[in-house]
Amino acid sequence: MLSIANILNSFDVWLNKLLNPTLVMLVEMALIAIFAIALFAVLGLVLVYLERKVSALIQIRKGPNRVGPFGIFQTTADTVKLIMKESFMPDSADKFLYKTAPFVVMITAMLLLAPLPFAEGVQIWNINIGVFFITAVSSLSVIGILMAGWASNNKYSLLGAMRSGAQIVSYELSAGMAILSIIVLTGSLNLQEIVLSQKDGWWIFKGHIPAIIAFVIYIIAVTAETNRAPFDLAEAESELTGGFHTEYAGMRFALFFLAEYINIFIVCAIGATLFLGGWMPFHIGNWQAFNHVMDFIPSSIWFFGKTFGLILLIMWFRWTFPRLRIDQLLNLEWKYLLPISMFNLLVMTLIAIKGWHF
Amino acid sequence: MHQEIKTTPSGDMVINVGPQHPSTHGVLHLLITLNGETIVNLDPNIGYIHRSIEKMCESLSYRQFIYTTSRMDYLSSHMNNHACALTVEKGLQIEVPERAEVIRVIISELTRLASHQLWWGSMAMDLGALSPFFYAFREREMITDIMEETCGARLTMNYVVPGGVMMDLHPDFQKKVKAFIVQFKSKIGEYHDLVTGNIIFQNRTKGIGMLSKEDAISYGVTGPAARGSGLSCDIRKLYPYATYQKLQFNEILETAGDSFARYMVRMREMEESVSIIEQLIDNIPEGEFQAKTKAVLKLPKGEFYTRIETARGELGVYLVSEGGTTPYRIKFRSPGFSNLSALNHMIKGHKMGDLVAVMGTLDLVIPDIDR
Amino acid sequence: MSFLSNYIKEVYGAVKSLLTGMKLTGYYFTHPKENITEEYPDNRATLKMADRFRGEVVLMHDEQNEHACTGCSACELACPNGTIKIINKFDITPEGKKKKAIDAFVYHLELCTMCNLCIVACPTDAIKMAQTFEHSVYDRRLLTKQLNKAGSKIREGVE
Numbered sequence: 001m002l003s004i005a006n007i008l009n010s011f012d013v014w015l016n017k018l019l020n021p022t023l024v025m026l027v028e029m030a031l032i033a034i035f036a037i038a039l040f041a042v043l044g045l046v047l048v049y050l051e052r053k054v055s056a057l058i059q060i061r062k063g064p065n066r067v068g069p070f071g072i073f074q075t076t077a078d079t080v081k082l083i084m085k086e087s088f089m090p091d092s093a094d095k096f097l098y099k100t101a102p103f104v105v106m107i108t109a110m111l112l113l114a115p116l117p118f119a120e121g122v123q124i125w126n127i128n129i130g131v132f133f134i135t136a137v138s139s140l141s142v143i144g145i146l147m148a149g150w151a152s153n154n155k156y157s158l159l160g161a162m163r164s165g166a167q168i169v170s171y172e173l174s175a176g177m178a179i180l181s182i183i184v185l186t187g188s189l190n191l192q193e194i195v196l197s198q199k200d201g202w203w204i205f206k207g208h209i210p211a212i213i214a215f216v217i218y219i220i221a222v223t224a225e226t227n228r229a230p231f232d233l234a235e236a237e238s239e240l241t242g243g244f245h246t247e248y249a250g251m252r253f254a255l256f257f258l259a260e261y262i263n264i265f266i267v268c269a270i271g272a273t274l275f276l277g278g279w280m281p282f283h284i285g286n287w288q289a290f291n292h293v294m295d296f297i298p299s300s301i302w303f304f305g306k307t308f309g310l311i312l313l314i315m316w317f318r319w320t321f322p323r324l325r326i327d328q329l330l331n332l333e334w335k336y337l338l339p340i341s342m343f344n345l346l347v348m349t350l351i352a353i354k355g356w357h358f
Numbered sequence: 359m360h361q362e363i364k365t366t367p368s369g370d371m372v373i374n375v376g377p378q379h380p381s382t383h384g385v386l387h388l389l390i391t392l393n394g395e396t397i398v399n400l401d402p403n404i405g406y407i408h409r410s411i412e413k414m415c416e417s418l419s420y421r422q423f424i425y426t427t428s429r430m431d432y433l434s435s436h437m438n439n440h441a442c443a444l445t446v447e448k449g450l451q452i453e454v455p456e457r458a459e460v461i462r463v464i465i466s467e468l469t470r471l472a473s474h475q476l477w478w479g480s481m482a483m484d485l486g487a488l489s490p491f492f493y494a495f496r497e498r499e500m501i502t503d504i505m506e507e508t509c510g511a512r513l514t515m516n517y518v519v520p521g522g523v524m525m526d527l528h529p530d531f532q533k534k535v536k537a538f539i540v541q542f543k544s545k546i547g548e549y550h551d552l553v554t555g556n557i558i559f560q561n562r563t564k565g566i567g568m569l570s571k572e573d574a575i576s577y578g579v580t581g582p583a584a585r586g587s588g589l590s591c592d593i594r595k596l597y598p599y600a601t602y603q604k605l606q607f608n609e610i611l612e613t614a615g616d617s618f619a620r621y622m623v624r625m626r627e628m629e630e631s632v633s634i635i636e637q638l639i640d641n642i643p644e645g646e647f648q649a650k651t652k653a654v655l656k657l658p659k660g661e662f663y664t665r666i667e668t669a670r671g672e673l674g675v676y677l678v679s680e681g682g683t684t685p686y687r688i689k690f691r692s693p694g695f696s697n698l699s700a701l702n703h704m705i706k707g708h709k710m711g712d713l714v715a716v717m718g719t720l721d722l723v724i725p726d727i728d729r
Numbered sequence: 730m731s732f733l734s735n736y737i738k739e740v741y742g743a744v745k746s747l748l749t750g751m752k753l754t755g756y757y758f759t760h761p762k763e764n765i766t767e768e769y770p771d772n773r774a775t776l777k778m779a780d781r782f783r784g785e786v787v788l789m790h791d792e793q794n795e796h797a798c799t800g801c802s803a804c805e806l807a808c809p810n811g812t813i814k815i816i817n818k819f820d821i822t823p824e825g826k827k828k829k830a831i832d833a834f835v836y837h838l839e840l841c842t843m844c845n846l847c848i849v850a851c852p853t854d855a856i857k858m859a860q861t862f863e864h865s866v867y868d869r870r871l872l873t874k875q876l877n878k879a880g881s882k883i884r885e886g887v888e
Binding site: 055058059060061155229230232233319320321322323324325326327328 | 552558
């Protein structure tokens, strides 16, 4: 059958016949690296274009519509412009940190691609501690942001970087608690198993009320973690500075910009996997006929559909709400989100022990 | 690139906001002394758009100088023209026909609506919500289309002449204004849904930028900024001009004195303007649209002062005439200048992020301050 | 206990206000026919400006290339910033008298503020405001225009 898993499997078998095992592994690693970079490039283009079109529709105007049919080459044109810009570096900046900061942020985003199941049987690295790996690596992006702020040798960008850092570290707690609520139900950290356990319905439905609360908290927390509006005070144009990426220009700025959009994709993919079933089609309990019909739609389409649905939701937030001030932001986290998510976790544990979920 | 941070003797940092800045609504240079994140002192530096309008008017005749005032507070340009025409008419003792007065009032209220809509859109935009700007402009576009049809211009409509208005109303005027009122009434609920009721917006404006009534009086703050502190200063009620004494409308007062109160004053003023237009639009009296005046206007020797309520506050026109064909001296008491002087008092002790909230509710238009 | 009920009420109120806002923008997102954009350069064929729109001053000529300007300079005197300059010449009428006629009507479009005072001042209704608005040029000298066309003369009977 023409599923992605089968294609990849037959490709692997063909390669093994051709070359010896170590060479096969090296070739496959190189191919995966190329795939990751290509996915990022394409995703960056698509997401930036999507953001502009979504914002235009909400604001009752047309988005990009001149460069190419329906303006689809707009992002390409923007990238070409950014490449042509002079990528100067401030004289008194810390050269090593300044140059490596964008890459740290990109690398953490790429590492997070590894344990994600894109479709049935398609997963780069199936480890038992998938969710743990994800939460640990996503915390590393703070280092890149602080490096950027420090290395710029600019008091304002340091301030912006520290604010961003504080924001990200605080909201990771709530996001972690929300993720934990689902892990309590699944009993396993392995992402493939989590998806398979949603065969008879997605966790957001099976875990009813606590799962829905956990989902809402998760969405709010990841919007804050990726520095998206309404939590984007660190990079707001109408405030003092451009945040930690003030001193970056040209291609380096493009890398930060891209890394932000990739991060959104990654966290939405994780949310889709944990709460909405990943590549699992929409099944309802034991309704065999219905489930069989749903299975006709390929699993990769389910996965990308759900992820893009969540991305649309996060974009919807950006264009509706005003910005929160930094102290209101931290207030929201420590006084509202964290207590509610801790209480929610307690309730969810109770439900899991007693078996009061579907 | 060696960076020098200016510090005061006590170690606070002095930074510049502007003159080129997306949120200062014009070229305004603010020197802010920061202690950490808290604002200790704010020093506005104006004059970047000074065009010596008052001096220019000294060489223009009484018919010609009115067009320069459109460019002062360009969002309430018709009201500026109205004030100048009233001053000249006071000097010449001209009786303006009723039809002209009613037309002037209707277009003044439409201009006030347009100005408040732009204020609402840009205030929401400064605070981070980028969509309300477009919704506000959709309604404002209807008003500017009406202006374009009747007056010929959309922003700086030199429509008022001493003695009346320049041309009669376009035949479609009533129909279009009524269509606009219907649309506006259906959309004002959306404005409240999207911004006013939003918990994030309320948190960012409630309790920010307190201005007590006594401070408003001592700084000379007028307009919606003062009415948000409970000071009753609506010139349309206290010293009525044109046909305002015959109209039924309320003066909107709020007592809280914070940014949210000033915001609510302007939102309710929009509704009051709509009710004023509704009272007048069906009863425009027939008659002349311009009183007969001499070809060359000469004011008698003396001083003449008129005050009106623009969208920003009280505009005063003080005209000194030596009996010639041009004014000897004109001085404009601009509302923005006095409102800006209270900014330092309002913002002390707040954080940098609150600066946009307070400046947004003060509704400053810098060309009005600099003239 | 009242602390808890206040807390819950706060959270509920906040979420409700946020959802109301989202409903509104969601409505506009799903109804693209609310789009009000005028696609400007593409719609020049159907674009119609208001009749009274003040674009630039033009001197009206009829089919016989005649205009109604007597050279009285009322517009030049009314203009606040010296945008109009009337250059007159003296024609010899058939009766042998000298009559003032207009040689060139110089109009500086780069100085004009479109205040309409010249149109109102003209006693013979010779000038009017055109509805053009695309005045951008690459050379500033193109903006100093002479409004009376070559070979045109004043119509009979205008005074």
